[in-house]
Amino acid sequence: MNTKLILEPIDFSAPSDQVARRLIGAIFTVDGVGGRIVETEAYDREDPASHTFSGLTPRNAVMFGPPAHAYVYRSYGIHWCLNFVCREEGHGAGVLIRAIEPLTGLEIMRERRGLTPIKLLCSGPGRLAQALGITHKDNGASLLEAPFDIEPPEQAVDVICGPRIGISKAMDVPWRFGLAGSKFVSKPFPKA
Numbered sequence: 001m002n003t004k005l006i007l008e009p010i011d012f013s014a015p016s017d018q019v020a021r022r023l024i025g026a027i028f029t030v031d032g033v034g035g036r037i038v039e040t041e042a043y044d045r046e047d048p049a050s051h052t053f054s055g056l057t058p059r060n061a062v063m064f065g066p067p068a069h070a071y072v073y074r075s076y077g078i079h080w081c082l083n084f085v086c087r088e089e090g091h092g093a094g095v096l097i098r099a100i101e102p103l104t105g106l107e108i109m110r111e112r113r114g115l116t117p118i119k120l121l122c123s124g125p126g127r128l129a130q131a132l133g134i135t136h137k138d139n140g141a142s143l144l145e146a147p148f149d150i151e152p153p154e155q156a157v158d159v160i161c162g163p164r165i166g167i168s169k170a171m172d173v174p175w176r177f178g179l180a181g182s183k184f185v186s187k188p189f190p191k192a
Contacts, residue, residue, distance in 0.1 A: 009152055010022050010023060010026065010150065010152050012067035012068040012084065012085070012086045012143070013067050013086065013087060013088055014086060014087070015042075015044070015086070015087060015093070016042035016043060016044050016086050016087060016093040016094060016095055016175075017042040017044075017175050019042070019084065019086040019095050020040040020041060020042035020095040020175060020177050021040075021159055021161070021177050022152075023037045023040050023084070023095060023097070023150075023177075024037060024038065024039075024040060024153075024157055024159045024177050024178065024179050025037065025038075025153030025155075025157035025159075025179060026150055026151060026152050026153055027103070027149075027150070027151040027153075028097070028100060028148075028149070028150050028151075029104060029105075029132075029148070029149045030132040030133060030134065030138075030147050030148055030149075031105075031133070031146075031147040032104060032105055032149075033104060033105030033108050033109060033131075033132055033133065034100060034102075034103065034104060034105065034132055034149075035100040035101045035102045035103035035104065035122065036100060036101040036103060036179070037097060037099075037100050037179075038099050038100060038101050038178060038179040038182040038184045038185055039097075039098035039099035039100075039176070039177070039178045039179070039182070039184075039185045039186055040095050040096065040097060040098055040176070040177050040178075041095065041096040041098055041164045041165075041175055041176045041177070042093075042094075042095055042096075042175035042177075043083070043093060043094055043095070043096065043175070044087075044091075044092075044093045045091055045092035045093055047173065047175075056092070059073065060073075060092070062085060062139055062140045063083070063085055063092045063093070063094050064089070064090055064091070064092045065085060065089060065140070066085070066089045067085050067086045067087060067088070067089070068084070068085065068086075068142060068143045068144050069084075069085045069140055069141065069142055069143060070082060070083070070084065070085070070134075070138050070139060070140065070141045070142075070143055070148070071083040071084075071085050071094050071139065071140075072129070072134060072135065072136055072138050072139040073136075073139075074136075075125065075126060078126070079125070079126025079127075079129065079130070080126065080129040080130070080134050080135050080136065081096060081125040081126060081129055082096070082097050082125065082128065082129050082132075082134050082138070083095060083096050083097070084097065084143055096125055097125065097128060098124065098125050098128070098176070098185070098186050099122055099123050099124060099125075099128060099178075099182075099184050099185050099186045100122045100128055100184065101122070101179075101182060101184040102118055102121045102122050102131070102184075106118065106121070108133075109121045109122065109131040109132070112130055112131055112133060113127065113130055113131050119183060119184060122184065123184055123185065123186045124186040125186075157179055157180075158179070158180035158181070159177055159178070159179065159180065160177070160178050160179075160180045160189050161174050161175070161176060161177050161178075161189075162174055162176050162178075162189045162190050163175075163176060163190075164176045165186070165187055176189070
């Protein structure tokens with residue numbers, strides 16, 4: 001399913017699926033290193049795949065805080081992953097940033113990742129966090145202040161959606177969003 005993005009600022013108090021869709025095409029950098037967001041996934045408190053489904057814990061407390069903050073957690077005890085908190089404070093929703101198209105700070109990303117193929121630098125949430133230097137130190141930080149910078153897309157983009165990946169619950173929910181035709185997504189979207 002393709003849709004056109006309506007050009008307006010990103011409202012992090014909106015439902016997570018709307019924020020996830022709106023972020024596609026936005027430019028996201030950390031200390032000037034980053035690129036165009038090409039893949040996201042939405043999660044909500046009523047969603048059994050969400051870290052907040054079972055309620056507030058010390059690990060997920062940031063997700064219950066104010067919107068426009070970073071929720072950073074370890075996946076499988078190995079990789080850091082970055083989520084953007086959305087909805088109203090106390091709700092427990094967020095958007096996982098799955099992939100970006102690297103645009104600035106390529107040499108820094110290559111050094112952090114230990115490889116050179118540009119396609120693999122930020123393709124997947126763990127790779128993305130490593131390339132951007134995201135760690136638990138960023139958990140709870142405002143996305144509206146340095147070192148973060150988020151610029152909404154300057155023009156409409158084609159957004160595709162499909163089921164989320166890498167989860168074992170609510171796998172059929174079509175809350176994975178991507179930039180149509182991007183070679184930087186972590187995994188191809190199913191054919192329409």
